[in-house]
Amino acid sequence: MTTPNLTERQQKTLDFLREYLQTEGLPPTLREIADALGFPSHSSAQACVESLVRKGVLERSPQHRGLRLPSGNVAAIRAATLNELPLIGRVAAGSPILAEENIESQLEIDPAMFHPRADYLLRVVGMSMRDVGILDGDLLAVHRTATANDGQIVVARLDDEVTVKRLRHERDRLLLLPENPDFRPIEVDPRRHAFAIEGRYVGIIRRT
Template sequence: MSQLTARQLDILSLIHHWMRTEGRPPTRSEIAAAFGFKSPNSAEQHLKALERKGALTLSPGRSRGIQLDEQALLSLQMESPPPVSPLNLPVIGRVAAGMPILAQEHIDMFYQVDPHLFRPAANYLLRVQGQSMRDAGILSHDLLAVHQTHRVNQGQIVVVRIEEEVTVKRFHGINDNHLHLSPDNPEFDPMVLDLSRQQVVIEGVVVGVIRNYTETS
């Protein structure tokens, strides 16, 4: 394996971290978001450079088709502690209908965080509007760390896209094709969504909160 640059080592460390914590490698979009690249194509170019140096193998046509070379994997496992670069998580503001939540148009800025701060790993930060989750310690203007997944458990706080809106609520399951959500504030009503009539997507689960006290005071 050829000698790697510091950035290439950081990318390998990120891939290794994902494989240990998520059981799968990141996509090009997730790598781009972590390092603040302008597009997934930039991540692809870095991956191809790593492949040319023998550090990994790419599987064409597969978004997560990344396999670390045994020598690269061994060197990463032997590092104690491994070098850790801060993640550049995208901060999501308003979300347009019909577009992926991590579309470039939705990203207001990037925010650097320690990659070990949230478990499971956060994929993006969502800016909170409103007080419906006040009693869960989530206030307006907070940044919610969100782990992107469609699989959530009873009682978890989730990010849900409903038609053209994105809301944060507590998940209470799906019964008779109806999704049940509740606020953590008695001033707001629970939500029951008819999945046969409304376009509803669970975008992720909340894994942490970042607060700027100058905005909430």
């Protein structure tokens, strides 16, 4: 199971819902979603929300306002509200990155220290990003997003593996570039690989 591909509007809506939950403790109304994101009507906002529900990144609940994030997202929201971040260790094959079984602990780190706001920490394994100062054992602060610009450092899922690399688009191919000459670039072939961006690098924490 990979992270569903979201359109730019769907991702912006999901990000708005997540941030609203962090600050308000309850989901926004359709009017608030439409006003904040410039939807032409409430029905357009509702259609986008329904798409997120169908893709499994949003759930309906019987409570007032009736929207909630799946359990892995709930852990991240709770942690961010308490000025904590979930620390992700080894990611189990096929599981969402914020699934409970992947969370080693909650660390008392304010997500607002980073811009954009960090959603989780990922323990770095290996030295493939050494030359940009990302070392084995570092804690990578990650803003959760399904999209990234060319040249940004991302957390990517390739089949059942999660890796930290620099994203590069070249004509009709996608590359994941290391920052260490001892490692080779990874070429992503969508015909053979299940690929998804799990987040974007926004900072580093080195524990001495």
